[in-house]
Amino acid sequence: GAGVSQSPRYKVAKRGQDVALRCDPISGHVSLFWYQQALGQGPEFLTYFQNEAQLDKSGLPSDRFFAERPEGSVSTLKIQRTQQEDSAVYLCASTLGRVMRPQHFGDGTRLSIL
Amino acid sequence: TQLLEQSPQFLSIQEGENLTVYCNSSSVFSSLQWYRQEPGEGPVLLVTVVTGGEVKKLKRLTFQFGDARKDSSLHITAAQPGDTGLYLCAGAFRTNAGKSTFGDGTTLTVKP
Numbered sequence: 693g694a695g696v697s698q699s700p701r702y703k704v705a706k707r708g709q710d711v712a713l714r715c716d717p718i719s720g721h722v723s724l725f726w727y728q729q730a731l732g733q734g735p736e737f738l739t740y741f742q743n744e745a746q747l748d749k750s751g752l753p754s755d756r757f758f759a760e761r762p763e764g765s766v767s768t769l770k771i772q773r774t775q776q777e778d779s780a781v782y783l784c785a786s787t788l789g790r791v792m793r794p795q796h797f798g799d800g801t802r803l804s805i806l
Numbered sequence: 807t808q809l810l811e812q813s814p815q816f817l818s819i820q821e822g823e824n825l826t827v828y829c830n831s832s833s834v835f836s837s838l839q840w841y842r843q844e845p846g847e848g849p850v851l852l853v854t855v856v857t858g859g860e861v862k863k864l865k866r867l868t869f870q871f872g873d874a875r876k877d878s879s880l881h882i883t884a885a886q887p888g889d890t891g892l893y894l895c896a897g898a899f900r901t902n903a904g905k906s907t908f909g910d911g912t913t914l915t916v917k918p
Contacts, residue, residue: 696848727908734894734908735849748905783848792905793839793898797848 694718696798698784704804705774713769713801715784723787725794726759726769730780738782741767742790771803779805809833810897812909820917822884827912829878829895836898838878839906840869843892885916 697716705711717724723742727735728751737751743764752759756774761767771778782801785794811830819825829838837856841849853862855871855878862869866889868881882889892913896906 732910734896734910737905737907740905785848793837793854794896794906795851797841797850799846799848 696784696786696796698782698798698801700801701799702802702804704806706806707775709774710770710772711774711803713771713782713803715767715769715798717765717767717784717786718788718796719765721786721788721796722764722790723792723794724761724767725785725787725792726767727783727785727794728753728780729783729800735783738769740792748792774803774805776805779803809899809907810895810909812893812895812912814912815910816913816915818915818917819885821886823916824881824883825885825914826879826881827893827914829880829897829909831876831897831899833876833899835871835875835878836900838871838875838898839896840878840880841894841896843894843911844890849894882914885914887916887918890914890916 699714725740726738729735739759740748741761744761756772758770785797787795813828839854840852843849853869858873858875860871866883870879892911894911896908898906
C-alpha cells in the first residue's frame with residue numbers, strides 16, 4: 693500500500709510479557725517517528741529516526757522501551773516486561789524529509805496489557 | 807507542564823453551523839500543524855503554518871497563525887457530519903529541538 697502500515701493492529705499481552713510492534717513507513721521516507729497515545733489524549737513523542745540513525749529517544753518512558761530501524765526502512769518498537777500503564781495506542785509516522793514534523797501516520801497498534 | 811492547550815475540549819453542534827477551535831501556548835512556535843483523527847485511525851495532516859499572521863484555507867476550513875506565533879485557530883464554515891473527529895494541533899518549539907508536541911485535541915461532533 694501507499695501509506696504507513698503498522699502491525700499488529702491489536703495486541704493483548706499479559707503483564708510481564710515482551711511485545712514487538714512493527715512499522716512499515718512510506719517507501720523512501722527518511723524520517724520515522726513513534727508516538728504513544730493514551731485514551732482521550734494527544735499523541736506523545738517517543739522516538740525519532742533519520743534513516744537508520746536514532747537521533748532522539750528522549751520520549752521513551754523507561755529502559756523497557758527499545759526501538760530500532762536497522763536498514764533505514766522498517767522499524768520495530770519493543771517493550772519488555774510490559775506493565776498495565778503501557779496500555780495505549782502506539783502510532784508510527786513518516787516524513788519524506790529530514791524534519792521532526794510527522795507527516796503521514798499509520799493507524800496504530802492498540803496494545804492492551806492484562 | 808502542558809506546552810500546548812486546546813479549547814474547547816468538546817464541541818457538539820448542528821450541521822450548517824460555524825465553529826472555531828483554538829490552540830494556545832505561552833511559548834513561540836517555530837511551526838504548527840493541524841491534524842484530524844477519526845476513531846481507530848491515525849491523525850491526518852491538514853495544514854502546516856510557519857509564518858506569524860499566516861492564513862491558510864482548505865475548502866471550508868480556515869487556519870490562522872497568530873502574529874506572535876504563540877496561538878492558532880481553526881474555523882470551520884457550515885460544518886457537516888463528515889467533519890466529526892478529533893482535531894489536534896502540534897507545535898514545534900525551538901526549545902525542544904524542533905520536535906512536534908501535540909495538544910490533547912478538540913473532539914467535534916456535528917449532528918445531522
